[in-house]
Amino acid sequence: MNKIFIIIQREYLSRVMNKRFLLTTILTPIIMVGFFAGATFLSISGKDEHKIAVVDSNGFFKGNLQDAKGIHFEFPENVDTINYLQKGYTDIIIIPKFEGTQKTDYIIRSKKRIGLGTEDKISDRIDAAIEDKLLQDAGINRGSLDSIRSKSKFAELKSLEEGADSATESNAALSYGIGFGSGMLIYITMFIYGAMVMRGVMEEKTNRIAEVMISSVKPFQLMMGKIVGIGGVGLTQFLLWIILILGLSTAAQFLIPHDVMQQVSTLQQYNGQMPGGSMMQAGDAAQKIYKFQHTMSTANWPVIIACFIFYFLGGYLFYSSLFAAVGSVVNEDPQDAQSLMLPITMPIIFSFIIMTNAVQDPSTSIAVWASIIPFSSPMVMMARIAYGVPGTVPYWQLAASMLSLIAGFMLTTWLSAKIYRTGILMYGKKVSWKELGKWAFRKN
Amino acid sequence: MNNILELEHLKKYYATQKAVDDISFSIEKGSIFGLLGPNGAGKTTLLRMITGIFYPDSGNIQFDGRIFSPEDDIIKIGYMPEERGLYKKMKIGDQAMYLAQLKGLSKSEAMEKIKFWFKRLAMETWWNKKVEDLSKGMSQKLQFVTTVLHEPKLIILDEPFSGLDPVNANLIKDEIYGLAKRGSTVIFSTHRMEQVEEICDHIVLVNLGKKVLDGTVQDVKQQFKENKFSIQLTSVPSMVDAAAFIIDEQKENELIVKINEGYKSNDVLNYFLQANYTIESFKEILPSLNEIFINLVENTNSTARAFQKVND
Numbered sequence: 001m002n003k004i005f006i007i008i009q010r011e012y013l014s015r016v017m018n019k020r021f022l023l024t025t026i027l028t029p030i031i032m033v034g035f036f037a038g039a040t041f042l043s044i045s046g047k048d049e050h051k052i053a054v055v056d057s058n059g060f061f062k063g064n065l066q067d068a069k070g071i072h073f074e075f076p077e078n079v080d081t082i083n084y085l086q087k088g089y090t091d092i093i094i095i096p097k098f099e100g101t102q103k104t105d106y107i108i109r110s111k112k113r114i115g116l117g118t119e120d121k122i123s124d125r126i127d128a129a130i131e132d133k134l135l136q137d138a139g140i141n142r143g144s145l146d147s148i149r150s151k152s153k154f155a156e157l158k159s160l161e162e163g164a165d166s167a168t169e170s171n172a173a174l175s176y177g178i179g180f181g182s183g184m185l186i187y188i189t190m191f192i193y194g195a196m197v198m199r200g201v202m203e204e205k206t207n208r209i210a211e212v213m214i215s216s217v218k219p220f221q222l223m224m225g226k227i228v229g230i231g232g233v234g235l236t237q238f239l240l241w242i243i244l245i246l247g248l249s250t251a252a253q254f255l256i257p258h259d260v261m262q263q264v265s266t267l268q269q270y271n272g273q274m275p276g277g278s279m280m281q282a283g284d285a286a287q288k289i290y291k292f293q294h295t296m297s298t299a300n301w302p303v304i305i306a307c308f309i310f311y312f313l314g315g316y317l318f319y320s321s322l323f324a325a326v327g328s329v330v331n332e333d334p335q336d337a338q339s340l341m342l343p344i345t346m347p348i349i350f351s352f353i354i355m356t357n358a359v360q361d362p363s364t365s366i367a368v369w370a371s372i373i374p375f376s377s378p379m380v381m382m383a384r385i386a387y388g389v390p391g392t393v394p395y396w397q398l399a400a401s402m403l404s405l406i407a408g409f410m411l412t413t414w415l416s417a418k419i420y421r422t423g424i425l426m427y428g429k430k431v432s433w434k435e436l437g438k439w440a441f442r443k444n
Numbered sequence: 445m446n447n448i449l450e451l452e453h454l455k456k457y458y459a460t461q462k463a464v465d466d467i468s469f470s471i472e473k474g475s476i477f478g479l480l481g482p483n484g485a486g487k488t489t490l491l492r493m494i495t496g497i498f499y500p501d502s503g504n505i506q507f508d509g510r511i512f513s514p515e516d517d518i519i520k521i522g523y524m525p526e527e528r529g530l531y532k533k534m535k536i537g538d539q540a541m542y543l544a545q546l547k548g549l550s551k552s553e554a555m556e557k558i559k560f561w562f563k564r565l566a567m568e569t570w571w572n573k574k575v576e577d578l579s580k581g582m583s584q585k586l587q588f589v590t591t592v593l594h595e596p597k598l599i600i601l602d603e604p605f606s607g608l609d610p611v612n613a614n615l616i617k618d619e620i621y622g623l624a625k626r627g628s629t630v631i632f633s634t635h636r637m638e639q640v641e642e643i644c645d646h647i648v649l650v651n652l653g654k655k656v657l658d659g660t661v662q663d664v665k666q667q668f669k670e671n672k673f674s675i676q677l678t679s680v681p682s683m684v685d686a687a688a689f690i691i692d693e694q695k696e697n698e699l700i701v702k703i704n705e706g707y708k709s710n711d712v713l714n715y716f717l718q719a720n721y722t723i724e725s726f727k728e729i730l731p732s733l734n735e736i737f738i739n740l741v742e743n744t745n746s747t748a749r750a751f752q753k754v755n756d
Contacts, residue, residue, distance in 0.1 A: 006545050014534065208529030212587075215495045215523035216546040425497070427527065 004221045004228075011200070011229025016236055025240050033248075050118060052108075053079045053089040057097040064129040068121045081109055093122070171298045178299055179359040179386035182308050183379045187352045190315055190378070193234045194323040194344070198337065200226050201327030201424070210424045219421040223328075224413075227320050231313060238312070260286045268293070300389065307385050310402065315378025317409040319344060325416035328423035329431050336430065351376035359383040362392050372401045374408025415440045447506070448473045448598055448629045449494065454503035456489050463489040464500070465653035471631065471646070476624050478644035478661075479633040480733075482741050486653040487633050488526065491600055494631075495523045508597065519548040522596035526603050526633075528587055530575045537571035540590055547594040554593070561589045565615065580607040588616055592623060599623060600631045605639065617643065637734040647733070651741050665730040668739070671703040673712060676724040686715045700729065 015021055050071045054061060062075045076087065084092040091110040098104055108114070108122065135142055201223070204210045213222050253261065263286035322344050330337045354376055358367035362384040371381040371393070381401050384393050422439045423431065450470040456463050464486045471477045481487045492498040494505065496514025505512035508520070530539055537558065544554035562568045565585055575583060584607050592599055601620070605613045620643065624630055632644060640647060641661060649657035657664060673689075676698045684691055688711035693700040701712055709728070716723055731739075 003546055006542070010542055014531075203531075207532055208525075208527045209531060211497070211525040211527050212523075212529070212543070212590075213546070214497050215521070215525065216518065216543065425492075 003217050004225050007217065007222060007225025008229040008232070011226050012232045015196075015230065015233045021233070021237075025237050026244065029241055029244055029248075050090050050110075050114070050122075051088065052091045052093055052122070053084050053087070054093045054095065055079065056095045058095065060133050061095065061126075061129055064132055065125055066128070068125060071118065071121055071125070073125075084109075085111060093126075095126075171295055174295055174299055175386040175388070176359055177386075178304060179362070179383040180356070182304070182382040182386065183352070183355040183359065186308075186312055186315055186378050186382055187348065187355070189234055189312060190319055190348055191345075193230055193316055194319050196230050196233075197227055197320045198323040198327035198341075200230065201324050201420070202330055202337070205328065205330070205424055206332055214425065219424060220417045222424075223321070223324050223417055223420050227317065227324060227413075230320070231316050234312070234316065235309075238309075256285070256289070260289070264289050264293070299386070303389050304385060307398075308382060311378040311382050311405070314374075314402070314405040314409060318374055318378070318405065318412055319348065321409070321413040321416035325419040325423065328420040329426075329436065331427065331430070347375045351379045355379040355383045359386075362387045368397065372397060372404055374405045377401045377405050418442065446473055447471060448508055449631075450504075450506040451490075451494075452504040452506070454490070454493060454505070455501045456486075456493060456498060457501055462653045464493070464650075466503075467650065467653075467655045468503075469648050469655060469658050471629060473629055474624055474627055475645045476620065476630045476632060476643055478640040478647040479631055479650070480635065480637070480640060480647055480657075480737065481650040482635065485650045487650060488602070490650065491523070491525075491602060491631070491633060494598075495521055495600060519594065520597045521600065522547075522591040522594065522598070523600045524587060524591040524602060524604060528602075530583060530587065530590075532574070532576040534575060535571070536567075536573050536575065536578070536586060539575060540586070540593065543590040544593050547596075549594055557593050557595075558589075561593060565589060565619075581609055581612055584608055585612060585616070588619070592619070592628075596628065598629050598631065600633070602633045603636075604632070604634075605636070635737075637732065637737055641733050649737065649740060656740055657736070661733070664733070664736065668731050668736045669728070670731065672729040673701050673703065673709055673726065674729055675699050675701060675712065675716065675726050677716065678722040678724065681719065681721065684715075686712075688712055688715060697724070 052071065052073050054065065054073050054075050056062065056075065065073045067073060074089070076089075079087055079089065079092065081092055081094070090112075091108055091114065093106060093108045095106045096104055106126070108119075114122075132142060135145065204213065204222075210222075217225075267286065267290040323341075326337060326340045326344065329340060351370065354366065354370045358364070358370065358380050361367065367380060367384060370376040371384050381393070381398070385398075387393070389395070389398065418441075419436055419439045447470045452468050454464055454467045457465075467486075467490065479487055479490070489498065493500050494512075496512070496518050507513075507517050534542070540558045540562075541551070541554055544558065545551065549557065559568075562570070567585065567589070570578070570582070570586070575586070578586065584604075588601075588604065591601070599620075604616060604620075608616060620630055620632075632640070634640060644661060646660050647657065647664060648655055659667065672692060678697065680694065680697055680699065687704070688707040689701040689703045691699055692702045703709065703712060709726075713723065713726060
């Protein structure tokens with residue numbers, strides 16, 4: 001009994017007390033945040049400047065066409081498609097005369113191909129100018145229209161879900177994000193930690209330490225010690241990530257100006273309304289922060305986190321013992337591992353595909369069944385749980401899924417242990433599927 | 445009860461092979477025991493049953509006077525398998541500590557013993573080195589230390605000297621003698637006969653899963669002796685016509701003679717004395733274990749042991 005604890009300790013500490021572990025744990029979220037920030041930055045920051053010559057046959061665009069970031073409109077005389085480059089323009093737009101409501105194409109010619117974002121901006125500006133013109137023709141003032149629009153925004157759609165006690169506010173986009181995110185995280189970790197178990201077992205075999213160990217401990221203890229130890233590494237990594245994210249977001253709050261945060265807390269106090277006045281009093285930034293916080297609070301976090309930990313561990317235990325069995329059978333040749341892993345990776349990838357569908361449509365019968373069968377339940381159930389537990393996922397389904405996952409990993413561990421026991425001491429021979437089956441189902 | 449281990453009719457059949465087919469023998473406490481056999485004779489299977497890694501299909505193992513129970517007795521055994529190794533990335537000290545703890549030693553006990561052995565084998569400076577930094581001979585030494593660290597009653601060494609230079613091999617050999625003197629029993633499995641001859645008290649030879657020889661090294665040699673004597677003379681007769689013996693071989697002044705049935709060694713001496721030759725030396729030639737081994741194993745097809753379906 002004590003021995004398995006010693007093994008767990010070694011497997012855990014040898015991985016956690018390692019510079020590489022700390023580095024990847026800390027760097028992964030930073031790289032991910034950096035990646036998104038970088039992508040956002042690139043999309044915001046103007047890449048190239050466009051100085052556009054507009055040749056307008058209607059005459060109403062001049063003065064009505066507003067410049068955008070990196071886009072500058074000019075209305076020069078005597079510029080045409082042949083000489084616009086010489087005159088220092090990067091692009092030229094030819095707008096023909098509009099005849100009533102007939103659809104008309106206008107053309108932009110450029111030195112370089114223009115990007116999608118720039119193209120959208122240019123057409124937005126031109127649409128806006130045309131809209132202005134039409135509003136003017138109809139006798140509507142642009143200013144009064146804008147103020148009507150902003151006033152009309154006081155009404156907002158909130159969807160409620162019938163819960164056990166009371167209807168709770170739900171947010172489909174948030175559920176989608178949580179469902180997809182946690183499903184994806186389980187998918188990735190299953191591969192990372194499963195492969196870690198497999199490599200650990202292969203290391204023991206190729207280093208020829210297996211028999212030394214087996215003369216001190218039972219093969220099952222050695223296998224379970226490794227699986228539990230590496231599972232602990234996974235949990236530690238998640239814990240560090242949660243701490244890191246909480247720490248970073250707390251640090252980020254200090255970067256927000258004090259008065260904005262005060263407005264946010266006032267909004268929280270009065271449920272999204274500024275006391276004694278219209279919402280316009282709260283700043284734009286404060287409203288955004290309040291909205292984000294409010295949206296996040298609609299999710300049932302305790303249930304989601306508890307289920308995530310359960311399904312991560314369950315899925316990990318279900319698959320990692322299979323990975324251990326494969327590792328025990330493989331000889332020096334890593335190619336053997338590839339072909340033997342296929343029957344394990346196939347259901348994982350297949351579950352991922354079901355998960356991407358279930359996260360859009362959590363109540364189809366395939367999603368329901370896949371969330372109960374242990375092969376796919378860790379990922380698919382997480383996708384569904386995000387949509388609400390007694391609502392989208394009835395309690396009986398959750399219970400059935402959890403029980404079958406527990407039974408499932410007990411079964412895979414039992415079969416794997418038998419393969420492992422024989423495989424770990426077998427050298428030099430390539431093992432056939434038939435033999436594996438024999439080992440797994442042999443009595444004693 | 446003076447035997448540490450008694451095997452009774454052990455059998456272990458694989459799907460295509462009778463790996464161990466009805467083997468019985470016993471090992472005296474404090475002795476150094478040689479388990480010999482060609483490759484694939486069933487030695488490793490036998491050792492795995494003794495160490496509790498495999499269960500025998502039938503037969504009994506008695507350990508220290510009681511039925512062997514792997515659960516309890518495993519910590520009284522130190523096994524250094526032929527296929528052995530260590531965790532490459534682990535520090536030497538941690539590695540020894542880990543294996544000692546798995547053998548049931550407490551942390552402080554283990555620390556004390558590791559320090560004792562590291563000092564004894566001049567390994568103290570290795571503590572913080574990793575296994576991957578060690579040479580093959582060095583890691584063999586470490587492997588030996590981890591095998592005997594917990595002072596097992598029974599030490600099983602499968603080819604313990606492979607990869608060791610003569611100096612370190614002698615060092616380990618002395619340790620093996622020392623362990624036996626302090627009461628441990630050593631099973632020594634190898635096919636290097638000169639080592640067995642030197643170290644072992646008692647040997648068993650297995651071939652094709654069966655025991656073919658069992659006895660002390662002296663007994664075995666006596667059993668297989670061919671009544672050959674070497675006699676050295678100042679000058680050698682050109683012709684010998686004696687009823688008592690025939691000449692097997694002649695090298696310069698030395699004759700190898702084979703005594704015929706019904707005669708004794710003194711008859712040979714008498715013959716030469718009466719013929720007035722001066723005898724410089726006279727000694728019996730006992731076969732080496734190597735010769736006995738080759739004799740017994742050759743022509744049994746064991747070198748290419750065929751796989752066949754086992755029906756039982």
